Amino acid sequence: MIDSSLKQLSADLAARKISSVELTRAYLDRIESNNAAINAFITIDPDASLRQAQAADKRIARGDAQPLTGIPVAHKDIWCAKGWRTTCGSRMLENFRSPYDAHVIERFNAAGAVILGKTNMDEFAMGSSNENSWFGPVKNPWDTEYVPGGSSGGSAAAVAAALAPAATGTDTGGSIRQPAALCGVSGLKPTYGVVSRYGMIAFASSLDQGGPLARSSEDLALLLDTMAGFDARDSTSLERPPEAYTRRLDEPLAGLRIGLPKEYFGEGISADVRKSVEDAIDEYRKLGATTVDIRLPASDLSVPAYYVIAPAEASSNLARYDGVRYGYRAESYDNLLDMYCKTRAQGFGSEVKRRILVGTYVLSHGYYDAYYLQAQRIRRLIARDFAQAFEQCDVIVSPTSPSTAFRIGERTADPVKMYLSDIFTIAANLAGLPGMSIPCGLDAAGLPVGLQIIGNYFTETRMLNVANVYQKQTDWHLRRSPIASNSS
Amino acid sequence: MSLTLHDVQRVAMLARIEVTDTESEQILEQLHGIFKLIEQMQSVDTAAIEPMAHAQDAVGRLRLDTVTETDQHELFQSVAPAAEQELYLVPRVIE
Numbered sequence: 001m002i003d004s005s006l007k008q009l010s011a012d013l014a015a016r017k018i019s020s021v022e023l024t025r026a027y028l029d030r031i032e033s034n035n036a037a038i039n040a041f042i043t044i045d046p047d048a049s050l051r052q053a054q055a056a057d058k059r060i061a062r063g064d065a066q067p068l069t070g071i072p073v074a075h076k077d078i079w080c081a082k083g084w085r086t087t088c089g090s091r092m093l094e095n096f097r098s099p100y101d102a103h104v105i106e107r108f109n110a111a112g113a114v115i116l117g118k119t120n121m122d123e124f125a126m127g128s129s130n131e132n133s134w135f136g137p138v139k140n141p142w143d144t145e146y147v148p149g150g151s152s153g154g155s156a157a158a159v160a161a162a163l164a165p166a167a168t169g170t171d172t173g174g175s176i177r178q179p180a181a182l183c184g185v186s187g188l189k190p191t192y193g194v195v196s197r198y199g200m201i202a203f204a205s206s207l208d209q210g211g212p213l214a215r216s217s218e219d220l221a222l223l224l225d226t227m228a229g230f231d232a233r234d235s236t237s238l239e240r241p242p243e244a245y246t247r248r249l250d251e252p253l254a255g256l257r258i259g260l261p262k263e264y265f266g267e268g269i270s271a272d273v274r275k276s277v278e279d280a281i282d283e284y285r286k287l288g289a290t291t292v293d294i295r296l297p298a299s300d301l302s303v304p305a306y307y308v309i310a311p312a313e314a315s316s317n318l319a320r321y322d323g324v325r326y327g328y329r330a331e332s333y334d335n336l337l338d339m340y341c342k343t344r345a346q347g348f349g350s351e352v353k354r355r356i357l358v359g360t361y362v363l364s365h366g367y368y369d370a371y372y373l374q375a376q377r378i379r380r381l382i383a384r385d386f387a388q389a390f391e392q393c394d395v396i397v398s399p400t401s402p403s404t405a406f407r408i409g410e411r412t413a414d415p416v417k418m419y420l421s422d423i424f425t426i427a428a429n430l431a432g433l434p435g436m437s438i439p440c441g442l443d444a445a446g447l448p449v450g451l452q453i454i455g456n457y458f459t460e461t462r463m464l465n466v467a468n469v470y471q472k473q474t475d476w477h478l479r480r481s482p483i484a485s486n487s488s
Numbered sequence: 489m490s491l492t493l494h495d496v497q498r499v500a501m502l503a504r505i506e507v508t509d510t511e512s513e514q515i516l517e518q519l520h521g522i523f524k525l526i527e528q529m530q531s532v533d534t535a536a537i538e539p540m541a542h543a544q545d546a547v548g549r550l551r552l553d554t555v556t557e558t559d560q561h562e563l564f565q566s567v568a569p570a571a572e573q574e575l576y577l578v579p580r581v582i583e
Contacts, residue, residue: 099563192543206542235548304528315503322504324576329569336579337504345506353505357496357515358522360503374529376539381532383540416521432543 001026002162002484006071006219009165013060013070020053020060020070024114027072031117031163033488038139038148040158042077043085044117052114059112068226069112074164076155077118078125079210080199081105084115088201089123089133089151092321092328092347102199103231104168104210111226116164120154123349124318125175125203127151128421131412132351139408140183141481142447146405149179149421155213156183162484166214166223170200172207173306174400174425177437180213181400181450184439186467186477187213188220191457192432193238195224196231204313205236207306207429216477217438217467221245224460240458248461249468254288256466259393263299264424270403276441276449277399280470284397287469294389294396298381302427303419305382308362308375309430314352315359321347354415383431390456395466398424400437400450428454438467439476448479491519 001023004012012018028046035041049072056070080086080098082105087093101109108115122132130138130153138153140146141161148157152169156179159167169176171189180187188211195210202208212223224245231237258281265274281291323329323343330342348356362371389396401421411418428435433454440451455463471477496516500507507515561574570577 096567099560099567193546232549232551236542236544236546238544238546239549298532301529301532304526307522307526308529319504323569324578325564326567327569333579336581338506339579340504341501341506344504348505353507354515354518354522356503356505357499358519358526361491361495361499361519362526364499364502370530371526373539374534376541377534377537378529378532380537380540381534383543414521415518416525419522419525430543 002030005216006166006214006222009071010067014065016060020056020114021050023070024049024053024072024116027116027164030488034161034163034483034486037144037483038141038157038161039136040120040138040154040161040163041074041117042087042089042120042135042154045084048083049114049116056112056114066111067222068108070114071165072114072116073108074116074119074155074158074167075105076121076152076167076169078121078170078201079105079168080201081115081118084118086118086201087135089121089135090348090352091134094134094328096327100199103196103233104227105199107226107229113226119158119167122151122153123352124201124314125151125170125172126314126351126355128174128178128418129406129411130154130179131408132349134349137408140405141483142184142405143445145407146447147182147408149182149401149405151175152213153179156180156185156187159183159185159213159215160481160484162480166212166219168210168227169213170208170210171429172204172310173429174422176211176213177400177425177435177450177452178422180437182405182448184448184479184481185213185215186217186220186436186438187211188224188436188460189428189434190224190228190460191434193236194228194460196229196234196237198231198233202317204310205317206313207310216471217464218246218249220436221249221464243461245461245464248465251465252288253284253466253469256284256289256395257393258284258289258291259294259389259396260291261294261296261299261389261396261398263296264398268402269399270443272443273399273403273449277451280440280451281397283470283473287473292393294392296385296389296427298378298385299427301378302382302430303423305375305378306426306430307358307419308371309379311355311359312363312372313359315356315363318352318356351415379430382427386427386431386433395463396454398452400424400452404443404445404447404449424452433457434460434463436463436467438471439479441476442479491516491523
């Protein structure tokens with residue numbers, strides 16, 4: 001059962017070979033046995049999950065099931081789900097029970113999917129290693145001495161350890177793609193505006209985008225069919241006709257033009273990553289694709305611009321956590337101002353505070369033009385680079401991350417070194433482009449390597465096709481971490 | 489640009505985050521590293537470039553000026569640290 005694709009599970013549920021209750025219980029049992037080793041989940045609520053599973057079984061029996069009816073899905077703890085504790089990995093929201101559902105949760109519920117649990121994450125999605133969670137670090141199921149990546153590290157690790165058949169994440173600078181790469185799973189960040197941000201706890205609103213993590217691109221397509229869609233409650237949600245992301249999965253790749261950006265293949269990439277990515281590119285050539293060298297000259301500036309824009313937006317978004325309307329409030333304080341300052345000092349972790357301070361500084365009087373406005377101008381340059389590149393190619397391919405997973409604790413002392421983990425993923429967020437990561441190899445230590453595919457706006461269907469045809473020819477996405485190979 | 493301890497303390501106050509003197513010194517050191525990274529932006533002349541605030545450059549949607557929400561204050565206030573008689577309670581501001 002744990003090796004089945006979502007399509008297979010869906011068919012088995014429809015044929016009554018298994019029930020949703022059995023499937024959900026099987027995954028809850030796996031979480032029970034294995035979560036202590038990797039800390040992928042913050043909250044599970046077996047009674048709530050099994051209630052949804054029972055309802056799904058009734059719906060299947062009535063004959064009005066949809067593809068995801070009865071399928072358990074783990075959700076990053078950034079999505080508000082009514083009645084569920086929704087912590088965002090922070091002490092600030094440690095005991096916050098959401099009074100409402102995010103749009104994405106509404107859509108999964110309407111499709112009859114089961115909420116399997118809420119996954120661990122870097123606090124407020126700020127981090128690339130999942131070491132910034134108030135609930136402790138997540139460990140990589142391939143080797144528990146290593147990080148799973150972040151910020152959607154719990155979701156990636158849950159799928160990689162077969163504690164969930166699929167999961168949701170969010171990606172502000174690489175937070176779906178980088179953990180997908182480091183954990184050997186597939187992940188997709190859609191075009192900005194395709195998935196509603198309503199009920200998704202905000203980090204940097206002009207960059208944040210939700211998306212799925214699963215084993216294969218075929219599974220991702222099925223999940224995106226449910227996640228994507230217009231929602232008037234998100235002012236940046238795009239009004240577009242619904243799209244069936246599964247419709248072109250198997251089209252041949254002959255004639256596909258793959259852009260290889262010189263800037264994404266320079267120094268600083270580990271030899272194993274380079275080799276695996278080059279092998280994947282060779283595989284694409286065999287499948288009929290041609291490659292074209294492209295330039296993204298403003299790439300060097302993407303990390304600096306991101307570390308102005310994201311903290312600036314975060315400092316504004318996180319101003320709401322003041323201990324008044326919800327969330328943590330300091331126990332003792334002298335007056336209102338002191339209550340704010342102590343609540344925020346105690347409720348936020350050090351990386352979140354650091355980014356709030358950077359953001360407050362760059363937006364403060366006298367610095368706005370030099371930092372925020374300059375970063376927005378560079379953002380335009382980065383988007384233009386991509387626009388020019390897409391005149392010559394259909395998709396852009398690169399490593400997702402310059403290295404495979406690093407050791408827990410290895411980069412915590414130096415924030416800048418940690419920030420550079422996302423050097424190949426950040427530009428797609430700044431431009432608002434869709435990006436994905438699929439497994440394409442293992443390094444000498446047996447840790448997974450991710451291949452990044454960046455597409456033009458609204459080309460998710462084509463990207464999923466590009467990924468799926470590769471996955472039909474290769475088995476990297478089917479390799480299993482040691483924890484996933486546990487029979488219990 | 490060179491940040492000082494005074495800057496850290498001023499910004500922390502603007503952000504309403506209490507920081508101790510020891511924390512300020514650690515933060516200062518880390519911010520030096522972060523701003524060294526950020527300063528790389530100053531190497532390009534962008535005077536002729538229009539700032540990009542948003543990925544899609546979309547315009548805000550308008551809607552009819554009608555009530556679309558229902559009153560759920562009891563539900564929403566049920567998660568408040570301190571609320572009474574439909575009000576959020578905070579320390580006294582005016583003596």
